[in-house]
Amino acid sequence: MNYRNLHAWDVSATRAxxxxxxxxxxxxxxxxxxxxxxxxxxxxxxxxxHGVAAIVVLNISTMRVVEQVIVHETVNFPYVPGLLAFRxxxxxxxxxxxxxxxxDVVMFDGQGIAHPRRLGIASHMGLFLDLPTIGVAKSHLYxxxxxxxxxxxxxxxxxxNNEVIGAVVRTKVGNKPLFVSPGHKCDVLSAxxxxxxxxxxxxxPEPTRLAHELTxxxxxxxxxx
DNA sequence: GCGACAG
DNA sequence: ATCTTGTCGC
Numbered sequence: 001m002n003y004r005n006l007h008a009w010d011v012s013a014t015r016a017x018x019x020x021x022x023x024x025x026x027x028x029x030x031x032x033x034x035x036x037x038x039x040x041x042x043x044x045x046x047x048x049x050h051g052v053a054a055i056v057v058l059n060i061s062t063m064r065v066v067e068q069v070i071v072h073e074t075v076n077f078p079y080v081p082g083l084l085a086f087r088x089x090x091x092x093x094x095x096x097x098x099x100x101x102x103x104d105v106v107m108f109d110g111q112g113i114a115h116p117r118r119l120g121i122a123s124h125m126g127l128f129l130d131l132p133t134i135g136v137a138k139s140h141l142y143x144x145x146x147x148x149x150x151x152x153x154x155x156x157x158x159x160x161n162n163e164v165i166g167a168v169v170r171t172k173v174g175n176k177p178l179f180v181s182p183g184h185k186c187d188v189l190s191a192x193x194x195x196x197x198x199x200x201x202x203x204x205p206e207p208t209r210l211a212h213e214l215t216x217x218x219x220x221x222x223x224x225x
Numbered sequence: 226g227c228g229a230c231a232g
Numbered sequence: 233a234t235c236t237t238g239t240c241g242c
Contacts, residue, residue, distance in 0.1 A: 042232095043233080044233075044234090045232090045233055045234070079231090079232060079233070080230095081229085081230040081231065081232090082230075082231080084231055087232080088232070108231095109232070110231045110232065111231050114231090115231080120231070121232085135231085137231050137232085138231080139230095139231065139232090140229095140230090140231080141229090141230070141231045142230090142231085173242095179231080
C-alpha cells in the first residue's frame with residue numbers, strides 16, 4: 001500500500017467522507033510486536049492558512065529522543081469533526097519525508113478507529129505509511145463509555161454497540177482521561193499498553209507531548225525563525 | 226427535530 | 233486548534 005495510490009487531498013467534504021468509507025476495510029487490527037522506535041506527531045496553526053507539523057522519535061527503552069523534524073505548509077481544508085486527516089494529513093506527511101529513521105509505530109493527536117467510519121487520522125495515516133499507528137485523543141469523538149475511576153492507569157473500554165473500538169485511560173489522577181484507539185496494524189490492547197508505557201510523568205504520552213512542545217515553540221518563533 | 230462534534 | 237491572567241490544587 002502506497003499513499004500515492006490512495007487519493008488526493010484537495011477534495012470536497014462529501015468526497016472525503018466517501019474516501020473514508022472506501023478505506024475502512026483496509027485497516028488491520030493485529031497485535032503490535034517488537035517496538036523499539038516510537039514516533040509522536042503534532043500540529044499547530046500560526047494563522048488560518050498555515051500549519052506546522054512536528055514528529056519526535058523516541059527509543060522506547062531509554063525514552064530518549066532519537067530524531068525530530070518540523071516543517072510548515074499552507075493548509076486549505078477546514079477543521080471538520082470527522083475529517084481531521086484532510087486538514088492535518090498533508091502537513092504531517094511533509095514532515096514524515098524529512099525523517100531519516102523509520103519508526104516502528106506512530107502516535108497521533110486524535111482518534112484511530114474510534115471514529116464514525118473507523119478512519120480517524122491515525123488510521124488514515126497508518127494506511128499511507130503502511131505502518132502501525134495509534135490514536136491518542138485528548139477528548140471524545142465517537143463511541144460509548146463509562147468514566148474510568150480517578151486512579152492512575154485505570155481504564156474502561158470504548159464501544160460501538162458491542163464492539164470494543166478503544167479505551168478511555170486515566171493517565172494522571174485528577175485529569176481528564178485519554179481516548180486511545182488503534183489506528184492501523186495494531187489492536188486495542190497493544191495501543192493501550194504502549195500508551196501507558198509512554199505516559200511517564202504527564203497526562204500525554206512522551207512522543208506526542210514532545211512533538212506538541214516543538215510545534216508550540218516553532219509557532220512562536222515564526223515561520224522563518 | 227435535537228444534541229454531539231478529534232484538532 | 234487559537235485567543236490569554238490569574239488562580240486553584242498537589
